[in-house]
Every structure is written in structure tokens, then in C-alpha cells.
Amino acid sequence: MLNYPFPEKPAAGDVIEVAEGVLWLRMPLPMALDHINLYLIEDHDGWWVVDTGMDVGATRDLWQQIFDKHLRGKPVKAVVATHWHPDHVGLAGWLCDVWRAPCYMTQGEYLTGLVYTRAAKEHFGWSNEQHQVRSGRGQAGIDSARSSMGGVGRITHAMPTSYRRLEEGTRLTIKGRRWRVVVGSGHSPEHACLFCESLNVLLSGDQVIPRITSNISVSGLEPEGNPLKAWLTSLERFLEVLPDDALVLPAHNTPFTGLHHRLRYLIEHHEDHLIALEQACMTQPKSAVELLPVLFQRELNEQHIGLAVGECVAHLNYLYQRGQLERTVDAEGCYRYRSIDDTLPMRLRKHRHRAESADPIRV
Known part of the structure; x- marks a missing residue:
């Protein structure tokens, strides 16, 4: 069974400390899944932001409330995007520009984000049309997919113009603690999770979520892709390299314990x-x-x-x-x-x- 140690959720513009120096906050999303969990990690000389929310609605104003109330006079010194999806990277470029802070991402996520955020309707070509027909959606699918092309860019601030690469095993030292990058795949190409052994905390992004299953999807960008194989391989590997009793801080729903139980359920x-x-x-x-x-x-x-x-x-x-x-x-x-x-x-x-x-x- 899963356990949820934090019965209360942070109010808009507020935070909850879930581990020493780790703050949990939420931003609204304009969809059925109406929130994303974001995290701040305190360093000696500033804060690390993990994921950002979309560039929509009141999200920038809510970030400003966080800056004013909860940074304790220290700047944002780095932005980590677990993966390229707009609820995770939508304000990375804005935050990096406001604070002149570097953006940390895996190469696969950064480059994929550049492709999707710069796509426009004119980039919808014959292979995209064929993918819709092959899937059985026909002309209705073609029309719908063409109309949505470029939608990611409308809810994402311009991507940072440079990044610092995260890879499997990369170690970030934050306030004397080591955070190890554990890379998963399937939901996105090269999803970065962060694990701190001394705190026994896993920032899991969308790779492990407690109450919903992450979308594992094939698109017209890679119609013969096999993301489910990558996803299942990642889950099996997480069972081997991460402890069952870690506090998991996911991108949606609420923090939980019972990691191995959840991984076996997803498989x-x-x-x-x-x-x-x-x-x-x-x-x-x-x-x-x-x-x-x-x-x-x-x-x-x-x-x-x-x-x-x-x-x-x-x-x-x-x-x-x-x-x-x-x-x-x-x-x-x-x-x-x-x-x-x-x-x-x-x-x-x-x-x-x-x-x-x-x-x-x-x-």
C-alpha cells in the first residue's frame, strides 16, 4: 500500500516543507489534471527550482508570491526541468532570464523541447498525416492533429538558449548533500529524476506518480517508436537502484511512500x-x-x-x-x-x- 504523509496541500502562492530544505508548491493547470507539483531545494547561496509550470494564467504572479514570501532573501541559482513537457518546462526560460540562472536538463529533453516549442502548423507534413490514417483516425484525426500543431509553443515561454547537461549518475551538490540523477524513459525521451540518499528523497517528476498512470504515447514525430519498452525497462531498473522506503515527491497528486509497490503496480x-x-x-x-x-x-x-x-x-x-x-x-x-x-x-x-x-x- 501507499502512504501519504502530508494530508494538506500547499495553497496557491504558498509552500510546505516536506524534507529538510525541500519545499513543495503547486501551480494550476488549465486541464482536467488541474495542478502540477513543483519543488524548491535550498542551497547555501540560493535555491534550485525543480520544474516550472506552464506559461499561462496566474502562474508568473504566483511565482512572484513565492519569491517574495519564501526565498529568505536568497536568489534562484538554478532551474532543473525533469523533462520537456510544457507543465514542466513552460516557464524555464522566463525563470532563467529573471534570475540569470542556468537551466539543467538531459540532452534528449532539451532538444525535444526545442523541436516541439518551435513547431507550427506548416510543419505538419505527409508523415504526420499518414500516422493519423495508419492509426484509424482518418481525416478527422489529420484535421485535429494539424490544428494542435504549435500548441506547445503557445503555453511555453521561449526555451533557455543554453543548458547544462544532466546524465544518468550526474551528481549535484546542494547545501552539502548529493542529489543523484536517475534517468527514466518512455513518458518522455530522457526524463531526469533526482535522488538524495542522505534525505532518502526522490523527486520523480512524471516518471512515478501515485494515483494516475503517466501517458506512454507514440506520435507522428516517431511513428515506429517503442516507448512502452523503454518505460517498462525503466520501471524495472528503478526497482533495483532506488529504495522502497524513499519519500517520493511526484509532479502530480501528493508525496507518498511505497515506491516499489507503485512500480510493481505500474508494470x-x-x-x-x-x-x-x-x-x-x-x-x-x-x-x-x-x-x-x-x-x-x-x-x-x-x-x-x-x-x-x-x-x-x-x-x-x-x-x-x-x-x-x-x-x-x-x-x-x-x-x-x-x-x-x-x-x-x-x-x-x-x-x-x-x-x-x-x-x-x-x-
């Missing part, structure tokens, strides 16, 4: 989806859009369907590249998937037995 969650997709493709070939009800038992609106299709394609690419699904192209140019692994009936029996006999891993 099983995706394994359940994979076998369900194989089963759904046993009788006749199906498209990604036709398979959405296998993964999502709720009605999807236009805001969510693009991410949902991307997640479904991520699972299908994983199975196809493992040789468990056959993929053909129909007359409309849409990919159709059929199960071809003759071990599937045996695996389904084992899966049902495990589901019936084992206690579920609960969040």
Missing part, C-alpha cells in the same frame, strides 16, 4: 493492457481506434482522444515489434493488427488464474 497495469489487446485481436484484425475500448472504459472527448490513440499505438508497437501481433494495411491505409502468438491461450489461462488467486496490487 502489472501495462502487462494487463498488453494481454487484453492480444486477446481482442484474436478473432479479426482491428485498428488502433477500434481497440481504444480495450484500454479505456470511458467515453473519450476530443481533448483526450489524441493521447489515447498514442497510448494504444505504443502498446501495439510493443507487441508488433515482439512478434506477437501481425500488422497489415487495409484499403484505406489503416494498420490492422491480428494476434499470431500461439502461446496466447496458455498465457491467458495463467493470467486469469493469477487475477483470480492473487491479491490485487492496490494504489
Whole structure:
């Protein structure tokens, strides 16, 4: 089970100290997931900001309240962006300019962020169109994806013009404590988490979240990508290199303990989806859009369907590249998937037995 040691959440413009010298704050998001958790780490001569919020609404004003009330007369000396998504990097350029502070990111995240924040509708090319058709969305998907091209740039301040590279094992010394970079992948290309052994604290970004599952998605930028393979590999490695009793400070929901429990739940969650997709493709070939009800038992609106299709394609690419699904192209140019692994009936029996006999891993 997971434990949540902080029943109260920080109010807008305020902070809660969750470990010595580590402050938790929140910024609003204009979507169903209505918040992001951000963190400040105190150094001798300033503060390290971990993630930034989007460049929308009152976020800059709320940051100014944080500066005025909680920095104890010390400047922001560094900005760390765990990954390129706009709720994490949206104000990195602004914060770095205001404080003349360096930005720390992995190379994969920094370069991907530059691509997405500078994209415009005219960059939507034939390969993007083909990806929508291949997924089964057709012209409606093409129109929706084209209209959203450039949306990231509208909620992200211009990216910092330089960065300091984080890599697996990079160590940052902050107020005499060592924070080790642990890199995950799948949700984004090269997601940086920070672990402090002396505090037993993990800043997990979107790599580990307690109550929701991070989106693992294939887009038209890399239509044959296999992010789910990278995601599952990352989760398995985190089980090996990070302690179960760490205090996890995620980007969404609330801080928690029970890291290994959550990692095992996430692995099983995706394994359940994979076998369900194989089963759904046993009788006749199906498209990604036709398979959405296998993964999502709720009605999807236009805001969510693009991410949902991307997640479904991520699972299908994983199975196809493992040789468990056959993929053909129909007359409309849409990919159709059929199960071809003759071990599937045996695996389904084992899966049902495990589901019936084992206690579920609960969040």
C-alpha cells in the first residue's frame, strides 16, 4: 500500500516543507489534471527550482508570491526541468532570464523541447498525416492533429538558449548533500529524476506518480517508436537502484511512500493492457481506434482522444515489434493488427488464474 504523509496541500502562492530544505508548491493547470507539483531545494547561496509550470494564467504572479514570501532573501541559482513537457518546462526560460540562472536538463529533453516549442502548423507534413490514417483516425484525426500543431509553443515561454547537461549518475551538490540523477524513459525521451540518499528523497517528476498512470504515447514525430519498452525497462531498473522506503515527491497528486509497490503496480497495469489487446485481436484484425475500448472504459472527448490513440499505438508497437501481433494495411491505409502468438491461450489461462488467486496490487 501507499502512504501519504502530508494530508494538506500547499495553497496557491504558498509552500510546505516536506524534507529538510525541500519545499513543495503547486501551480494550476488549465486541464482536467488541474495542478502540477513543483519543488524548491535550498542551497547555501540560493535555491534550485525543480520544474516550472506552464506559461499561462496566474502562474508568473504566483511565482512572484513565492519569491517574495519564501526565498529568505536568497536568489534562484538554478532551474532543473525533469523533462520537456510544457507543465514542466513552460516557464524555464522566463525563470532563467529573471534570475540569470542556468537551466539543467538531459540532452534528449532539451532538444525535444526545442523541436516541439518551435513547431507550427506548416510543419505538419505527409508523415504526420499518414500516422493519423495508419492509426484509424482518418481525416478527422489529420484535421485535429494539424490544428494542435504549435500548441506547445503557445503555453511555453521561449526555451533557455543554453543548458547544462544532466546524465544518468550526474551528481549535484546542494547545501552539502548529493542529489543523484536517475534517468527514466518512455513518458518522455530522457526524463531526469533526482535522488538524495542522505534525505532518502526522490523527486520523480512524471516518471512515478501515485494515483494516475503517466501517458506512454507514440506520435507522428516517431511513428515506429517503442516507448512502452523503454518505460517498462525503466520501471524495472528503478526497482533495483532506488529504495522502497524513499519519500517520493511526484509532479502530480501528493508525496507518498511505497515506491516499489507503485512500480510493481505500474508494470502489472501495462502487462494487463498488453494481454487484453492480444486477446481482442484474436478473432479479426482491428485498428488502433477500434481497440481504444480495450484500454479505456470511458467515453473519450476530443481533448483526450489524441493521447489515447498514442497510448494504444505504443502498446501495439510493443507487441508488433515482439512478434506477437501481425500488422497489415487495409484499403484505406489503416494498420490492422491480428494476434499470431500461439502461446496466447496458455498465457491467458495463467493470467486469469493469477487475477483470480492473487491479491490485487492496490494504489
